[in-house]
Amino acid sequence: MSPLVRKTWRDDRRAIIGWALGIAAFTTIYTSFYASFAGAAQLKDDALPEGMKNFLSVQDMTSPAGYLQATVYSLVGPLLVVMAALVLTVRTIPRPEEDGGIELLMVNPLSRRAFAAQRLLATFIGVTALAAIPGVLVLAIAPGVGIDVPAGNIASASVGLVGLAWCYLGITFAVGAATGRRGLALAVGGGLAVTGYILRGISGIIDGGDWLKWLSPFHYFIGTDPLHTGWHPAHLLALVAVGVVGAAAGIVMFDRRDVGV
Amino acid sequence: MLWSMTDDIAVRAEDLTKFYGTRRGIEGLDLEVRTGEVMGFLGPNGAGKTTTIRLLLDFLRPTRGHATVLGMDPRRDKATLHAQIGYLPGELAFPGREKAADLLKFFADSRGGVAWQTVTGLAERLELDLSRPIHTLSKGNKQKVGLVQAFMHSPALLILDEPTSGLDPLMQQEFLALVREARAAGQTVFMSSHVLAEVQQTADRVAIVRDGHLAAVERVESLGRRAVRTVEIHFDGPVDAAEFAALPGVSDVTASGPVLRCTVDGRLDPLIKAAARHDVVDLLSAEPDLEETFLSFYYHSEGAGDVAAGA
Incomplete structure (x- = not known):
């Protein structure tokens, strides 16, 4: 790896470790809890109104797949992973640009595009590792606590979570690289994440609103019910496509503007 | 070397102009820095010095005109060019919270492996403790880290923005010695300042900017004569x-x-x-004091008195 990629990792180390611990703790606690939860599941399931369950993309909390979906893959899991992706992504260009450190990063003998690409590569690898943590832990813990969901289905949902992170990474990178403004990049990335989540939620509960789900990245991640139905490559590719377009657009726009004005 | 084939001009600016919206950074700058000379770039704060330097480094893109650095185009040839440039930013901000040694290792690696002895040698001359984390260093010591990274790879061109800011007088002398050695080794130095003493002692020529325009280019001696x-x-x-x-x-x-x-x-x-x-x-x-000469450029030009007084 290039000196710049290693430097980027060194500067992001604390943030990456912190998010990794948080995501791992969350996943481990919820997944392990299934054994003691199973008995009370029916109770919880009955307590939640149908509309709320639809909004939270919870079909049935009583089945192992339903439980995993309701805990790790529904709200908090994607929330943590997407937040980590946003926070790390604004460290590529906007943050050093705002605090002035970018000048001494850019004295690297690299073209503008190579510079942006290497900053992105370092963050892409970090975010991918963070987004993969839930999948790895669920695959490891599930058999021992009586969650009998096929490993392939867990893998497909987990890859979808990684794809979701890539999607928002790409969007946030594009805004940050094009403008150099951290607040704006976070606002756009975070705003679109919240909007995407809500769109998928309301598409299931309002009449004639079903088409709205196609606008939501969350639909491509979890709307296919991967824990029951397995792999849906086209949906996953849609998430990857958004990420790739965002990355490419960010690199091109960074190459065309003034830095540190 | 690649650049020596082109001509003996290290930096050439032609009608170099940068506006930030309607605010002027620098306008119509025509300037030549000869290979192997030390050129001082003088002017009060806000005169356009840093804008010019950032244009040469391709951090900014000109509104009009263009610059040639070491015979190359700052944008097209950025990767090649920056391997031959040592840059000290005017507003130093360091990426990361690591030790000075680790940060300097990053600079050494990114420039294709600078001998570590060169780095420690520079640090010793400037009395810089490399074992301390960057963010705990004083302003003067941070400035030394900036100087070490600018000089470490013996670049063909040194672009230094306010290089002595924060240095105590002893270290300023050490810095001036570094500049003289660089010139003796055939390196070109382009350094901005609003302090004349440091330029007076080392520069061959000075370019003076005021209000975004080049006011004069003079040999340091002739500047003294017409003082x-x-x-x-x-x-x-x-x-x-x-x-x-x-x-x-x-x-x-x-x-x-x-x-x-x-x-x-x-x-x-x-x-x-x-x-x-x-x-x-x-x-x-x-x-004859260069400081007075310098100020006379302001006092003797209409409407510029306030700028000089504020500098």
Whole structure:
């Protein structure tokens, strides 16, 4: 790896470790809890109104797949992973640009595009590792606590979570690289994440609103019910496509503007 | 080397212009820095020095005109070019919270492996402790880290923005020694400053900018020759100020009894010839100070007095 990629990792180390611990703790606690939860599941399931369950993309909390979906893959899991992706992504260009450190990063003998690409590569690898943590832990813990969901289905949902992170990474990178403004990049990335989540939620509960789900990245991640139905490559590719377009657009726009004005 | 094939000009700016919206950074800059010289780039804060430097480094893109650095295009050839440039930012901010040594290792690696001995050698000369985390260093020590990274790879061109800011006088002397050694080794130095002393001691030529425009380019010696100097003449009896006020180059004449004070721009001859008509007891001519010369560029140009006073 290039000196710049290693430097980027060194500067992001604390943030990456912190998010990794948080995501791992969350996943481990919820997944392990299934054994003691199973008995009370029916109770919880009955307590939640149908509309709320639809909004939270919870079909049935009583089945192992339903439980995993309701805990790790529904709200908090994607929330943590997407937040980590946003926070790390604004460290590529906007943050050093705002605090002035970018000048001494850019004295690297690299073209503008190579510079942006290497900053992105370092963050892409970090975010991918963070987004993969839930999948790895669920695959490891599930058999021992009586969650009998096929490993392939867990893998497909987990890859979808990684794809979701890539999607928002790409969007946030594009805004940050094009403008150099951290607040704006976070606002756009975070705003679109919240909007995407809500769109998928309301598409299931309002009449004639079903088409709205196609606008939501969350639909491509979890709307296919991967824990029951397995792999849906086209949906996953849609998430990857958004990420790739965002990355490419960010690199091109960074190459065309003034830095540190 | 690649750049020596083109010509003996290290930096050439042609009509180089940068506007930030409607605010002017630098306008119509035509400037040549010769290979192997030390050029001082002087002007008050806000005159456009940093804008010019950032244009040369391709951090900013010109609104109009263009620059050629080491015979190359700052944007197209950025990767090649930056391997041959040492840059010290005017506003130092370091990425990360690591030790000075680790940060400097990153610079050494990214430039294709600078011998670590070179880095430690520079650090010793500047009395910089490399084992401390960057963010705990004082302003002066941070400046030293910046200088070490700029000089470490013996670049063909050093672009230094306010290089002595924060350094104590002893370290300023050490820095000036580094600049002289760089010139002796054939490196070109382009350094901005609003402090004249450091430029006076090392620079071959100075370019002076004011309000976004190039005001003058001069050899440092000729800048001294055409300096405005203060002259005080003691006569053996009272003299009349009016007798001297009309002499060419003489101004600000005051006479109090036998003592005449005035400032002279250029040759002293007319004043001396006029004074010789009386009995002269003593004559004091203050050493031409570049600082005064520098300021005269502002005071003697319309509407620029406020800028100079504020600098």
